[in-house]
Amino acid sequence: MSATVEPPREAALAAFKALPGATTGLVGYQCAGTVAVIGNSDALAIAAALQPPLTVTALIATDRSVTDGVVALQGSRLRIEGHLGAFRIHGAAGDGAQVIEADLIVDLGSRPQLPQPLLPPGYIAWDAGRSGAALNDELQALVGSFDKPQYFSYDADRCAHARNGVTACTRCIDACPTEAIRPLAEGVEVDPHLCQGGGVCASVCPSGAISYAYPSPGDLNSALRAMLRAWRQAGGGAVTLLLHAQESPPISPLEQEDLLPVSLEETASAGIDSWFAALAWGASRVLLHLGPEVPAPVVQAMDAQLRLAGELLTGLGYPAGAIGYWSGPEAGAAGAMPAIEAATQAAMHDKRNGLFMALDHLAGQATAGLPQVKLADGAPFGEIAVAGDRCTLCMACASVCPGQALQDGQGEPKLRFVEAKCIQCGLCARVCPEDAVRLTPRFLYQRAARNEMRTLHQEEPFHCVSCGKAFATRSVIESIRAKVAGNWMFQTERAKQRLLMCEECRVVDVVQDSQAMGIEQLQRR
DSSP: OOTTSOHHHHHHHHHHHHSOOOOOOEEEEEEOOEEEEEESHHHHHHHHTOOTTOEEEEEEESSTTOOTTSEEOEEEEEEEEOOTTOEEEEEEETTEEEEEEESEEEEOSSSOSSOSSSOOTTEEEOOTTSOHHHHHHHHHTTOEEEEEEOOEEEOGGGOOSEETTEEOOOHHHHHOTTOOEEEOSSSEEEOTTTOOSOOHHHHHOSSSSEEEOTTOHHHHHHHHHHHHHHHHHTTOOSOEEEEEETTOOSSOTTSOTTEEEEEESOGGGSOHHHHHHHHHTTOSEEEEOOOTTSOHHHHHHHHHHHHHHHHHHHHTTSOGGGEEEOOOGGGTTTTOOOOOOOOOOOOOSSHHHHHHHHHHHHHHHOSSOOSEEEOOTTOSOEEEEEOTTTOOOOOHHHHHOTTOOEEEETTEEEEEEEGGGOOOOOHHHHHOTTOOEEEEEEEEOOHHHHHOEEEEEEOOEEEOTTTOOEEEEHHHHHHHHHHTTTOGGGOSHHHHHHTTSOHHHHHHHHHHOHHHHHHHHHHHO
């Protein structure tokens, strides 16, 4: 290495590279070279330039006036699905539907048929003004068998997208620039062939249901910890970490002595837990470089994450600029953290626990911090309040809570809450039949308060009027009585009294009630 490199940096970069990462699975592609060309008259000339093993399986005209040698699929837009080696193009031809299969797609339109910012592997948006020979060379390189890492891990049990048919969190879906994530009834599904490793899904996921796998959060954070420890042990002072994508470093690593470049698959793959962990381990600033090629949904998602980081830093009395975007070597030390004692805790794989540990350390070092800070709407931390005059303790909210922040009373009629587990997904509020749940985004810096099991609402149990067993709450009983007040099946005093009985006593009373049995027999007919 060049003699101009200072020993602290040399030691830090070597430590970052030395830690081995866990392996991940592979995603395979098979491409035999069949090509579908979408265009008009220019498609004929482009197709003629393609050489074996490329074979043109279809020339698709988007202009109906072009018919010579092409398939004329009708409609303003085609429906295209798939990826390298497995594309399917749906359209209408004549009086019926037609499906064309291809390994590769060349789209010569002024706008690609697909709307997503990052097109699938094997989908080439090509300017017809460029040469057919260059296109041939690019397509030839895509013929064969290929493997790439599976960039993500997904834990459906922790996913807050949906429960019981009710949709809540859509952060990963909204942020993904490849449209690799689609909603399911109880979660999401990630297509590994469409995923291109941007990692923004993991950064915005509030629960850690989606995490980056190449490297994993634990491996990345271990490497950051080792890097900063080596820097300090070699005598380094205040230091800035610069997170950047491998393919687009903003500067040479040697241009700024107090800067450590961290090369990632993609910048967005390192989330807020890694940023704060780096500050806790002694970094004075953590800066992100997003190149101009980064899609707009990724930029918007990272903007939101940086706003959240700024709010958390401000609440502790630290400068919000300690985590931000890279603005060039001339930025200086503005917004840097004050000197603190570096944390010694190990790196965490779990996103939320890792962030909590970092914030706990920073809170312990703060001299002007607050006990809590209000956060903007959409933040993944906060409290839940329940309107006692409306809550019936039906526990619909607790049954859908993905993080178990809401829990029942374990045999007692009460609703309990642990704020540290709440990701503010809003499922509880959406499923509450009484509209009794309200969410307030905030962060509690006191760990004990954050982890405390609090009772949000409780009632005395309602006892069966026949056997005396506790089986519900009075508010539940009153709610049921109000809802069936006009029902013809509950007009007699005996039928009304059954609403005050437990399930076993209710069955016994129905069997002994000749009028009720007659109604039941009529219903069966």
